[in-house]
Amino acid sequence: MRRPAQAALLLSIVALAPAAAPPSPLYAPGRYQVDSGATKVHFRVKALVGGYEGDFVSPDGAVTIDPARPDRAAVDIIFPVEKLTTGDASTDAMLKGDSFFAMAQFPTIRFTAQNAPLARSDAPTPIAGELTMHGQTRPVTLSVRLVGTTPDEAPGLSTLHFVGAMSVERSQFGMGFGRPFVSDKVDLGIDAIFSRAPL
Numbered sequence: 001m002r003r004p005a006q007a008a009l010l011l012s013i014v015a016l017a018p019a020a021a022p023p024s025p026l027y028a029p030g031r032y033q034v035d036s037g038a039t040k041v042h043f044r045v046k047a048l049v050g051g052y053e054g055d056f057v058s059p060d061g062a063v064t065i066d067p068a069r070p071d072r073a074a075v076d077i078i079f080p081v082e083k084l085t086t087g088d089a090s091t092d093a094m095l096k097g098d099s100f101f102a103m104a105q106f107p108t109i110r111f112t113a114q115n116a117p118l119a120r121s122d123a124p125t126p127i128a129g130e131l132t133m134h135g136q137t138r139p140v141t142l143s144v145r146l147v148g149t150t151p152d153e154a155p156g157l158s159t160l161h162f163v164g165a166m167s168v169e170r171s172q173f174g175m176g177f178g179r180p181f182v183s184d185k186v187d188l189g190i191d192a193i194f195s196r197a198p199l
Helices: 001-014 089-097
Strands: 030-034 040-046 051-057 060-065 072-080 108-117 125-133 138-149 158-169 185-196
Touching: 040 089, 051 089, 125 158
Parallel strands: none
Antiparallel strands: 030 060, 030 185, 040 051, 040 185, 060 072, 072 108, 108 125, 125 138, 138 158, 158 185
16 A cells, blocks of 8 residues: 555545543533531640640631633632631640630631642642731741542542641741640641532
């Protein structure tokens, strides 16, 4: 068979072959509700002797991806101070009291980001946002990595798992009590799961 005939045959085979379906996007546009029971932020603060650590749990909020901007997300997550736990009732009461979080006056901690890049699995993604704590709002940067995604049984739904980290200086939020015996720096470790809501 001559070359022109071979080329014509190859082109006809390609034309008749079914087109490969495009891969489904990892982040489909929509609202991803935080899994309140599976998401927590672990905090650790060093002290002159020992330190303090515990968890913020039972958050509310979501990550929302607008179809018009599929490469960016809006984040709005709220943690109730009441759910703060260290495993020790007296320490919990101290942290929730007026010297630190002043829970009666400032009952929630909130993180928001309006123009967040979508986190990747191969490297941490910096997300610039705002943290509101103890009545003070400050810019922060959260480093996030996508751990994985698990399709749900229902079509079009998925569960996204993230881990992240950042550090804050508590004095910037009006909580300088106990320095220098208790460190100003607070290290935060995030473990979060979000489930895509039906459209």
